Amino acid sequence: MKKQILAATAAAFVMGALALPAVAQNIAIVNGKPVPKTRLVALEEQVAEQAARTGRPVPPEMAGQMREQVIAMEIFMQEAQKQGIEGSENFRKKMEMARQSVMINELFNQYQEKNPVSDAEAKAEYDRIVGAQAPAAGAKEYKARHILVEKEDQAKAIIAQLKKGGNFDDIAKKQSKDPGSGANGGDLGWANPAGYVPEFSDALKKLNKGQTTDAPVKSQFGYHVIRVDDIREAKAPELPKFDDVKPQIAQQMQQQKLMKYQEELRAKAKVE
Structure with missing residues (x-):
């Protein structure tokens, strides 16, 4: 009897140890279905990228909000699947549009990553603005x-x-x-x-x-x-220091680069 108890205890310990990594990979279980942590990580990365582009930090309270958002999305997804929305024609059309949008956004994101605005470029633009503000x-x-x-x-x-x-x-x-x-x-x-x-x-x-x-x-x-x-x-207007406005200048220049890239793609395309 003692051996059986020990065996059962050992089996429970092994099963618990095996379950730990699975639990660690999920942020919640919704209606018996695990919500993988990768979804939360993907959302956190997206928010961090947006914050980096604007030069603003991600507020600490956003962590809990993002977790709740991922869980809410799983709840709504399950209900949509229950109602058979995936099989509708309207859903398929919107999914195709979403696929195109995601691909295009990824194209532009990759371009921006490969063509960042350097500090030298931002400083040159700052100097140009300052020069334009100087009185004759x-x-x-x-x-x-x-x-x-x-x-x-x-x-x-x-x-x-x-x-x-x-x-x-x-x-x-x-x-x-x-x-x-x-x-x-x-x-x-x-x-x-x-x-x-x-x-x-x-x-x-x-x-x-x-x-x-x-x-x-x-x-x-x-x-x-x-x-x-x-x-x-005449006096030149007082302007903020370069370091104070560098993120905003870089963001604006990045948008200008992206617009130029888009124009180049349209110019090269053969449209009949």
Whole structure:
């Protein structure tokens, strides 16, 4: 009897030991059917690739969510199979489209893996962007004010009033129809003249610091009375450091490379 108990215990131990690797290979058993760990690994790799392309880390809480997603997919798959969806014509058509989509995505993924954006390429693109943002030599910025009215006679009357000592800020608050600057005494802040409509820009560049236009300036918005409060050399906008934007630049350049590859394939194809 003792030998039989020992034999049964040994057999149970052996069976348990053999079962351990099988359990380790699955993340769950759904309705008696094992859900292999390889599905979870494949999903984790897919999420990690997407995160790498965007330069963002995978949140720690995603691990549990991905496991639950794989289990949910098995539950839904079993129900679909129970209802015989696999045998429907609609299912076969969609599977063919999905097959094509997966193959194409894999083609593009392999191309991107073989043609990555180097740090040197990303840095060159960053330098190009910085250079494009730099102001032209001798460019100036103007701190200006204006009073906008509908009729030329109104603008002429305001100019006459200013010449007699009228307060520009007060007149702008009372009469300017520009809702953005009128409430602030006509203040437009610092700006490059190129940012204004041509008529306004041309008049602005003819004024020196402290000067006001002698005649109304007509534009598509109405009639302007313009005063220049100050002038300075144009400054380049503050841009983020290369290391801070390198992932975004690399991602954009990778997309550009992929688009060029797609265009080349279409150009080489013989379509009749």
